[in-house]
Amino acid sequence: MALKFPIFLDAQSTTPVDPRVVDAMLPYFTEKFGHPASRNHPFGWEAEAAVDEARAQLARLIGARDAKELVFTSGGTESINLAIKGVAEMYREKGNHIVTTVIEQRAGLDVCKRLERQGFEVAYVPVQPDGLVDVETVRKAVTDKTILISVMFANNEIGTIQDVAAIGKLAKEKGIIFHTDATQALGKIPVDVEAMGIDLLSCTSHLIYGPKGVGALYVRRKAPRVRIAPLIDGGGHERGMRSGTLPVPLIVGFGRAAEICGEVMAEERTRLAGLRDHLQDVILSNVDEAFLNGHPERRLPHNLNISFAYVEGESVLMGLNKETALSSGSACTSSTLEPSYVIAALGASAELAHSSIRFSLHRFNTAEEIDYVGQRTLEVVKRLREMSPLYELAKEGVDIKSIQWKAE
Ligand SMILES: Cc1ncc(COP(=O)(O)O)c(C=O)c1O
Structure with a gap:
């Protein structure tokens, strides 16, 4: 050829949108255009059902127990902001220390830099020559003021996959919330929030053959129940964690893209x-x-x-x-x-x-x-x-x- x-x-x-994803999205621009929060008519019910289905598709791909643990956002950058800033604000009384790595994507690094200007302390753990984070180095960086460990799942430049399960285990032992930026890993390699002890997980649709402008944050509801302060206030959508009308066609596309990734x-x-x-x-x-x-x-x-x-x-x-x-x-x-x-x-x-x-x-x-x-x-x-x-x-x-x- x-x-x-x-x-x-x-x-x-970014990735091209899979034609099967486009097919799933198209009806939600035209005949199925309802607002998922319109509880009193069929247009709303139809849109809400489509969003629920997408949430379930994504939950299956990451092994989440409950689809309600997923909050839709505008993409990976917003999810990372919501996770780190959300924990920082919510748990500030408990401590002001965050552990992350030097190879996080810009969103993670820039959020940490901003928090430092606001009085937080951040430990930037180095990586080994092969790009792997040594779990013992993470352990040593933890203090009694650490409220969050944030380590990316797989790096966007070199592709190195961290030992997320070991870091999750360490976080559990210490009673610290664990966030991972799984933007590059999702849909490409197995990701399991339960088996890997992940409390917060950021991801985006456009890297899994879905549309741009939609992402999600997984927020653990049980063992432990993680609480985050919202970045955006408003109508209380997404259980108060992310207000704003949901972009239904994009969410449907994201869900379908996740489903296809799981299959192939x-x-x-x-x-x-x-x-x-x-x-x-x-x-x-x-x-x-x-x-x-x-x-x-x-x-x-x-x-x-x-x-x-x-x-x-x-x-x-x-x-x-x-x-x-x-x-x-x-x-x-x-x-x-x-x-x-x-x-x-x-x-x-x-x-x-x-x-x-x-x-x-x-x-x-x-x-x-x-x-x-x-x-x-x-x-x-x-x-x-x-x-x-x-x-x-x-x-x-x-x-x-x-x-x-x-x-x-
Ligand atoms: C590792 C990583 N995190 C976060 C992002 C940001 O995601 P988004 O483009 O959806 O904001 C990217 C984007 O490529 C990424 O590679």
């Missing part, structure tokens, strides 16, 4: 990991000084993050971007030219942090597309290195670090 350009390999910034996850994981491993082999066996970022096994099946020494990540993207959509960092940071703070947190040099490329695959990618991208990446990196004086010097055996760049 002829390839269709541009090829999308940036599926950790096992097969899709294997298929995408196979394509990803092939791409990785092609690149790493043909390019010298190319390094895999993140944990080689404990990572999302569709993620591949590689640093190419002596080459700027941005230049690789520019060399490829007419035909292939990739990212040199998270979608939110790739508009700046700052090196990736996630790769830097692994202990990589600034040069290698600048040279990282993220390939992320999705449900509709084909083996032909992956072959094409692999070959083109080899060509572009080769061409860029031919133009790189540093690469030339390194090949001549010069120790780049020993060079004195400034004229005296």
